[in-house]
Amino acid sequence: MYTFILLSILFVLSIPALANAWKEFQKQKQNNEVDKTLPEVLIHIATLPPSADFHSILEEAATMKLPAALPFHHCKELIKKGCPVEIAVSTAFANFSPVAKKTGELLYSLYTSGNSLLPNLTEFGTEMSKQRELKESLKADASIQKYSILVSSAFLVPFIIALIYSVSSKAASILPTSTAVVSTEAIVLAINIYLILFSFISARFISRQFSTHFITFFSITGPVSLLVFNISLLLL
Amino acid sequence: MFKNIVNLIPPFLPVSDKQLEQNLKKAGFHCSSSQYFSACFLTCVLSLFAFTVILAVIGVSLYLALPLCIAVFVFLYFLPVIEAKRAQNKIDSVLPTCVYLTYLEITHGISAEKAVSNLDSPALLIEREKIKTLTKRGLPFNLVPLFYTGPSKHFSHFISLLANGTPAELKKFYYDLLQKQGNDLKKYAAKANLASMFFISIAAIIPALFSAFILLGPMLGFAFTSLQILLIYAVVFPLTNAVFLYCIDAFLPM
The missing domain is CATH 1.20.81 (Receptor-associated Protein)
Known part of the structure; x- marks a missing residue:
């Protein structure tokens, strides 16, 4: 439920930011x-x-x-x-x-x-x-670094966390000695918050290098990382 | 923000460190090494207190407060070095264009003083104001390089060439800068890729393994409360990521 609320808020907030990002992109081009x-x-x-x-x-x-x-x-x-x-x-x-x-x-x-x-x-x-x-050659080299951080914050990091989390939660449910001290909901919520903060930090870093406002990148990486994490959790 | 806080703290620790003093000047901290050390010490004491309270609330061993406090001190001690490097990179990235445009202006009869006031790149505004302050005090422009100190040695060299050099020397300096930027570029490419890979591994693997540790930990006798998990994911991991990105950002050219 809270994941749905988080995602909805982020998507609603990202619409004007994305429109602004498109304008900025056109101007920069x-x-x-x-x-x-x-x-x-x-x-x-x-x-x-x-x-x-x-x-x-x-x-x-x-x-x-x-x-x-x-x-x-x-x-x-x-x-x-x-x-x-x-x-x-x-x-x-x-x-x-x-x-x-x-x-x-x-x-x-x-x-x-x-x-x-x-x-x-x-x-x-x-x-x-x-x-x-x-x-341009400096930008090309910097772009590899920046895009790898951008892609990792939107796809790679949430996917790896979801993969390891689901494997270990399955292992924990199979083993008879495991006693669930913490509810899995609390862990998933904590990871969701971490992903939003991680997207925010990497967006700030990338925006400085590309001379673009960080909201532009955050409006893309924030919702996408949450989507990737939660969909991966459902599928894995 | 820490720059402003430092100025409010009286220098109660009599420490004199020339290297630190130089880095403070380059980083734009308007304080002595003694005042900076005092501010670092006070911040550490306050952070030790804060960490102890936080750890007590979330129910973690209080001994952890000490290494956390040492980490804060180490970060604050190296902060002027990082800030000085950032300021230097910022200036060096725009310097070739500025040197060339100044060369054009000088060859068309514009005075060196006027050429400096025409430097309108946002990265050079602080340095331009420093020079303007020196000349406003009545210092002849050819003596400005003797009194000017800034984060970039290339910019200092540019100012001394502007004050006492010829346009031909200025042009030669421009070509030297271009060559230097090209060389830096080669070094940068290898470092940047390694740094981003390292960052991704810190950002993905550690939180992922920690989630496995939380789930399987009860079997090994480790247990975490919901509050502890939330604090680790919402504060510790993002803070580590932010500090790491801040450091690599400072040491890579813009």
């Missing part, structure tokens, strides 16, 4: 795509003749068919609507990664310095792409 293609846009801008003015540079970047062209396009639209260049640049790049924001700052310096920074954009683009490669 977009940011990643912008970051990935940003060096290409910058290198392309840098190949323009030094006589090209700021607006034509913006126009050129905005027409590129790459995700990184999105903030440039947004910036161009804002300027068209009469927004001052400084505000347009900072607003258009504000919702993206720190590298994209820095690109916005660099773009504004391009506007104020009269293209003297144009050759630097190639270098900036190349260096950012180098750093991105390094970070």
Whole structure:
């Protein structure tokens, strides 16, 4: 009964968290795509003749068919609507990664310095792409660790505990000398609480590495671990 | 939270530990080693009292309070080391990008002082404020590296290059940092996988075996009450997991 109540509460609580997680995932995906293609846009801008003015540079970047062209396009639209260049640049790049924001700052310096920074954009683009490669390989290595903890907290840990618990409870019921001092309900409740806390701790750890709110991970691992444990108990 | 508590406790134990003092500074504890030791001692005494009461209530041997209290002391003693390492990793992870952007700014005539105030990465905010405080006191920027102390030696080197180096040196330093990050990455991959496997085994096997022990224990003469079981599963195991994750998180790069 209490397991059913726990599960129901967790599922009800996890619905808004999951909706938020989906939104966050979409935004992160977009940011990643912008970051990935940003060096290409910058290198392309840098190949323009030094006589090209700021607006034509913006126009050129905005027409590129790459995700990184999105903030440039947004910036161009804002300027068209009469927004001052400084505000347009900072607003258009504000919702993206720190590298994209820095690109916005660099773009504004391009506007104020009269293209003297144009050759630097190639270098900036190349260096950012180098750093991105390094970070991606770091993320790939970290992901193996984080996903193994995520999978273990949702599936492996509850399953192993359920397996050993059911085997030993069967052994205890067969052996004639065993006297049940503690009710099995108390043990199952304690394990359920442990699984929720374990999901919470691992979600906090994983969220720090993925720069995502821990509720996102907890809303998935918490109910799933309880489900896996209780279903395994019924089946084994 | 412990950082704030430490500052409230007077230094009643005259202990001087240079290494601890350095780690305290790097970890952002604004106290002397003597004050920190006093806080650790007081916390241990309080935890000994708390453990004794808890163990008496749940009916477990009171002798267990002593090793638990020692575990608390060991954790608190190493807390500044762990915190210093965390702060260092946090700074080092964003440093290459910041060094490169600063290099760009310096080559375009922006002063070193202005370049420091342009460092807007959240990981560097505390260090930026430390430097700003030094310059606000009237210290010339080229003397800032002499008085600045921070958790990351790379960041300190960056500040000294910014104050007294050339843009070319700054660029070379950026490449050195990139190479270092690449090398760390190789070391990290092996350590991370081992740590996660170890963590999973602690988190799954020990609670599972403990459940078997509870069920089969009465045959061997061991018996647990419902309260003891609940406390072990709801407090002891999660706490062990949390401390373990906290430690591995601090020693692996971000």
